[in-house]
Amino acid sequence: MERAQQGPRPGGPAAAPAGGDVLAERYHLDEQLDVIGFATTWRGHDAMLSRSVIVHVLDPRAPTTPEVLSAARRASVATDSRFLRVLDxxxxxxPFIVCEDSPGTRLRELLSYGALSGVESAFVVREIADALSPMHARGIFHRRLTPESIIITPNGNVKVVGFLIDAALSGEAAIPGREPALQEAEDVRALGKILYACLTQRWPVPAERPQTKEFGLVAAPMTSPEVSNTPRWVPPATIKESVPAPLDAVCVSILTPRAGTNRIRSVDQIVRAMNRVIGAADPDGDLEQRVRALAGRAGTTGTGMTPRVHALAEPVQEPLVGDDLVEQAEVQRITREAAEQREALLAERAEAAARIRDEKEHQAQAEARARERGNSWEGTRLYRLLRWMAPLYVTAMLVIAVPGMIGSIRHNDNAARRAAAERSATPAPGPVAFTAESFDPTADGGEGGENAAEAALVADSDAGTVWRTDLYTGSATFSGLKPGTGLLLDLGRPVGLDGLDIRFVGEPTAVQIMTPRDAENPSRATVNDWTTVATDYGAGATTRFSFDDGPTTRYVLVYLTSLPRVDGGWQGGISEIAVTA
Structure with missing residues (x-):
């Protein structure tokens, strides 16, 4: 590795820094750690505040120095404790930059001894993404996230190193005018790679580069031409069956998405996906034990930005996965997921059948109790007395009432004619015009809309036009990313709902018909603000929902919760919806 010069620079007024030098009468340079381009990195000591710091000493004549200083000043707004913050x-x-120092172990070094568990991996990525979220909102991006730029402290906390500075030191200065979405995509893709590495102990090396080790990790295996025309990294679950399906789906969505699939495009989406995996687990405690175990075998100090790799143990070296095994494992994984999805669907149907059966049994028991009460009445003395008196009473009443009954019959006949005329004037249930919009709340894990421009096609009376969901490769239940997606229908005015006829594309589709809890202001924030009025867990190509005493509503939500199988994954669609009221 190149070392910084220890003597005066030829032709320059300033001497190269050396161990023991003091900068700005405050920062002592103690140990040289690295040389990156025209910068030398030192571990130092802040004499004023008596703390360990990291000092990047820059070459005043280097053309990149102004950009590096500017990047450091912009990075000073990152005050979250999960960043190693810029201090000066x-x-x-x-010229020099001073950053925080922190004890801990580099993620690169931690992974050299084995992959992390699912919840540990999710925790590491969640912490990075959550720290970056407010920075992305301000249009500021890391752009150099790797296992080398992440530290796990002895307490199991996550620290992000080199925010903006690493990219600038490597000559990757931010391009003026470059779209923030493209810069955010760099960070999102880097987080996908870090998650992949944590789960598999493999690093996704781009196909155009030599498939050799990077960051001390073996290159992730790629599919053979028989599996896909374009080489792509195999899903993590193909390498390790213990990888949780939601995390496998996140990696696929970020790193190897197919056309039309539901992609993860923001760090906020990553945070939500990781939170669903972590739940109530305590992954930082697990990481703390892991880091302390390594430190116990060979003491680690400082930031992990060390001049050498600690020889804690012989790193785990697992054999590479052959193309034939990759293809076989991929087929087995897809088959297993299809079987699991079918079992889940059958379980849902069985649960619904059990509920219906219980309701019928409860109704039968209630009717039996009513009959028992009637039978007990028939055996009483009062019942026998009334049975003899009833005919006498009826005869007397007839004598009194016959004249009045004749007049009443005439009156009722006239009233019946008027009622029949009124009923003939009341219209029979008929079609209701409506508009449709995509319903995919971000609070539920969605993206605000799935193919929103196609939503109107379900009301155009043309079965050849279709609104489709995105394609999901993880499972029929939206790869575990969200509870569902659907269409919100606006009927224009409150009506008594009589029925819905829906033509689906593919089968079976699990669908719920819902009405808003707030009838005046239908929520677009979350599906939890809607009430289910009908459900079909296995809807066919043409499905009708009938309502004998239907709700009165202006808004109806057609919400898909499970999708039919298609080539390459799972995808649902609706060609037509007809509403009657």
């Missing part, structure tokens, strides 16, 4: 940045007489 001076440009005279020798």
């Amino acid at each position: 940045a001076l440009d005279e007489p020798i």
Whole structure:
């Protein structure tokens, strides 16, 4: 590795820094750690505040120095404790940057001894993404996330190193005018790679580069031409069956998405996906034990930005996965997921049948109790007395009432004619015009809409036009990313709902018909603000929902919760919806 010069620079007014030097009468340079381009990195000591710091000493003549200093000053707004924050940045007489130091172990080093568990992996990625979220909102991006730029402290906390600075030191200065979405995509893709590495102890090396080790990790295996025309990294679950399906789906969505699939495009989406995996687990405690176990075998100090790799143990070296095994494992994984999905669907249907059976049994028991009460009445003395008196009473009443009955019959006949005329004037249930919009709340894990421009096609009376969901490769239940997606229908005015006829594309589709809890203001924030009025867990190509005493509503939500199988994954669609009221 290149070392910083220890003597004066030829032709320059300033001497290269050396161990023992003091910058700005405050920062002592103790140990040289690395040389990156025109910068030398030192572990130092802040004499004023008596703390360990990291000092990047820059070459005043290097053309990149102004950009590096500017990046450091922009990075100073990152005050979250999960960043190693910028403390100082001076440009005279020798330019340098001072950053926080932290004890811990680099993720690169931690992974050299084995993959992390699912919840540990989710925790590491969640912490990075959550720290980056407010920075992305301000249009500021890391752009250099790797296992080398992440530290796990002895307490199991996650620290992000080199925010903006690493990219600038590597000559990857931010391009003026570049779209923030493209820069955010860099960070999202890097987080997908870090998650992949944590789960598999493999690093996704781009196909155009030599498939050799990077960051001390073996290159992730790629599919053979028989599996896919374009080489792509195999899903983590193909390498390790213990990888949780939701995390496997996140990696696929970020790193190897197929056309039309539901992609993860923001760090906020990553945070939500990781939170669903972590739940109530305590992954930071697990990481703390892991880091302390390594430190116990060979003491680690400082930031992990060390001049050498600690020889804690012989790193785990697992054999590479052959193309034939990859293809076989991929087929087995898809088959297993299809079987699991079918079992889940059958279980849902069995649960619904059990509920219906219980309701019928309860109704039968209630009717039996009513009959028992009637039978007990028939055996009483009062019942026998009334049975003899009833005919006498009826005869007397007839004598009194016959004249009045004749007049009443005439009156009722006239009233019946009027009622029949009124009923003929009341219209029979008929079609209701409506508009449709996509319903995919971000609070539920969605993206605000799935193919929103196609939503109107379900009301155009043309069965050849279709609104489709995105394609999901993880499972029929939206790869575990959200509870569902659907269409919100606006009927224009409150009506008594009589029925819905829906033509689906593919089968079976699990669907719920819902009405808003707030009838005046239908929520678009979350499906939890809607009430289910009908459900079909295995809807066919043409399905009708009938309502004998239907709700009065202006808004109806057609909400898909499970999708039919298609080539490459699972995808649902609706060609037509007809509403009657």
